[in-house]
Amino acid sequence: DQQVKQNSPSLSVQEGRISILNCDYTNSMFDYFLWYKKYPAEGPTFLISISSIKDKNEDGRFTVFLNKSAKHLSLHIVPSQPGDSAVYFCAARGQTGANNLFFGTGTRLTVIP
Amino acid sequence: DADVTQTPRNRITKTGKRIMLECSQTKGHDRMYWYRQDPGLGLRLIYYSFDVKDINKGEISDGYSVSRQAQAKFSLSLESAIPNQTALYFCATSDNRQYPFYEQYFGPGTRLTVT
Numbered sequence: 030d031q032q033v034k035q036n037s038p039s040l041s042v043q044e045g046r047i048s049i050l051n052c053d054y055t056n057s058m059f060d061y062f063l064w065y066k067k068y069p070a071e072g073p074t075f076l077i078s079i080s081s082i083k084d085k086n087e088d089g090r091f092t093v094f095l096n097k098s099a100k101h102l103s104l105h106i107v108p109s110q111p112g113d114s115a116v117y118f119c120a121a122r123g124q125t126g127a128n129n130l131f132f133g134t135g136t137r138l139t140v141i142p
Numbered sequence: 143d144a145d146v147t148q149t150p151r152n153r154i155t156k157t158g159k160r161i162m163l164e165c166s167q168t169k170g171h172d173r174m175y176w177y178r179q180d181p182g183l184g185l186r187l188i189y190y191s192f193d194v195k196d197i198n199k200g201e202i203s204d205g206y207s208v209s210r211q212a213q214a215k216f217s218l219s220l221e222s223a224i225p226n227q228t229a230l231y232f233c234a235t236s237d238n239r240q241y242p243f244y245e246q247y248f249g250p251g252t253r254l255t256v257t
Contacts, residue, residue: 033184061244072146072232072248073185118184122244129200130246132177132184 032056033121035133043141048106050136052119055100059121063130064093064104067116076117077104109140145169146249148233154255155223163218163252165233174216175234175246176200176208178227185232191216192238223256230254 034053042048052062060081065073079086079093079102086093092105106113119133146167155161165174172193177185187200189208197208205227207219220227230253234246 031184035184038182063244065248070250072234072250074248075245078244120185129175129187129190130185130244132186134182134184 030055031134032059033119033131033133035117035119035136037136038134039137039139041139041141042109044111045108048104048109048113048138048140050104050106050117050119050138052102052104052133053100054102054121054131056121056123056131057097057100059123059131061122062093062095062102063120063122064091065118065120065132067118067135073118106138109138111140111142114138114140146233146235146247148231148249148252150252151250152253154257156257157224159223161220161223161254163231163233163254165216165218165249167214167216167233167235167247167249169235169237169247170213171235171237171247172213173236173238174210175236176206176216176218177232177234178202178229179232179251180229188218188231220254220256223254225256228254228256 063078064076066076067073077091095102116135116137118135120130149164175190176188179185191210233249236246
């Protein structure tokens, strides 16, 4: 059963506009949430994270918002750039101590110049 | 040079064959992981290792085995490959001694096709 879900397989945005990628989860015991970015023929690379005790984390053009009551997080990219075109994976860490990550299915973002 | 390398990058094999995927890292991390990615399913954990003497099953370990030959090397074996093991396989590492310890670093992936 998928514990982390990304319901939008793709998203297209004009350059300079905001990109909003969404993620939902079912396990209330997750303690960290991460976003990974993946280009073709490369492995995922870490982008930004947020602790479950926070509701917002910002790093440059990237901001992650967490709504624990709704079990929902989102990644905002402002302004979007063509180089942001990639697949974005949402991931959540369980509290087992094993540091295991549970990944969503990914959203392919295309930023149109 | 890449910190996490995987060999081979692409492999086509036949049903019933034994195959090994290898992962090496130069990051000095203690933890290593093997994931597979299937279309529409995201990445799923196969096995993980805390150190050379510690191996643990992940979400989908059936049909796979692993070996942690050294801190820097973690190999994944398919003893008798079957077509539904066709997928993209990723190795990852993390450092439990250094914040942010939950961040995992991924290799470039191995695309495996079982015919």
